[in-house]
Amino acid sequence: MNNILSVKSLTKTYGHQIGCNDISFDLHEGEVIGVVGESGSGKSTLLSCLAGRLKVDKGSIKFKSRTDVKEELTEITEVRRRYLSRTDWAFVHQNPRDGLRMDISAGGNITERLMALGQRNYSSLRSKALNWLSKVEISTERIDDNPTTFSGGMQQRLQIARNLITEPRLIFMDEPTGGLDVSVQAKLLDLLRKIVIGLNLSVIIVTHDLGVVRLLADRLIVMKSGEVVETGLTDQVLDDPQHEYTQLLVSSVLQF
């Protein structure tokens, strides 16, 4: 069993409104799962529940820690959750402004998680920041500039560097390429692909861009109205969709 995450019957409602209903799946170490579906299908709710940003109504989420202990995420303390979210997990937001501190320099943004873990050696922090800036293809000269002076694509790459510096094992991504123009998207995707394969990361990526999942995800979960309607190997689901909704989704993509 090398599941880093096992989700069973996860349910979340907002009053009468269903967020996500009875979701179950496993994520292996080193595996990338894509979650697709239209707006309001519950994909972001699912992601927030998994990352402990929303309280779950029902169900279980088991996470395998670095010491091979299975932790029930619906029952851990807030202190533990904050620790995990600074170390073992990363959350890449659609809007980089939600994941960055806009009034702190790029270098400060990248090293914040390390400082929160007690690292204080300035020169070592700075060299790590420089290293990550070049990894995400941002000119190292920009280390002292605030992210407000960065383009959207650069901000998104900075957010990724900031998140990955503690070598997290589980990454949650919410529309990481949303709102970026296509050439920047391609650059970001290539970068994500290299990092994910190189570091053997486990990733849950929520998106409505089928091209993104085809490139990054091993397996796919298709959601509609809070429920999972289809799962499977990414290219099988995209090339031979079975469910009515998946067929609609796939056939709605513009060909060019």
Place this chain on the structure above:
Amino acid sequence: MIVIKNVSKEFRLHHQGGSKINVIKNCNLEIKKGECVALTGSSGSGKSTLIRMIYGNYLYNSGQISIDGEILSFKTPRKTIELRRSKIGYVSQFLRVIPRVKTIDTVLEPLLLNKIGYKKGIIKVKKMLKELNINQNLWELSPSTFSGGEQQRVNIARGFIFDYPVLLLDEPTASLDNKNRDVVLSLIKKTKKKNTAILGIFHDQEIRKEICDREIDVSLMK
């Protein structure tokens, strides 16, 4: 090596009046090591569909497909990924390019996934690209801007670079000139000698005569 038992496939198009298209019914087929089998039949008879089912790209509605004794099923996607990595090579009609990834890395990927070291791998890749007449100044570029024939040869290089026990070929010579077609034919012959089970679609009858041990008409599988 490839065993297909009573496999049927229908497409259900929910958004076109729920119409059902029966493509393949009760297909039984076995391809042994070192054998090269051609699929024939008119366009739309289900040749590519059958190949894609064996690659796990399309699922089948009933029956069973197994590769080297392991069952290929849509219910076990991780096993399909594993089978693709280690056992099934596939040359599709078109190359699916990953933006920004160099030609040389595109071809190297199957070797790295199979734990063949970078140094050893890159020598093999260069030899293969040379053999397929891909100009050396293209190696460091992404194939996205290449011509159809060049892309197809990159695709072929990727399929033949690792010694998969099973090789699926969907019109590998369709967009190639005669010189390159002959290179591909000699690659197929070499691969056959390594005991690979090959299943392919070749429109050219001469090619079939030259390399295939038998032909199977897919339009009879109804």
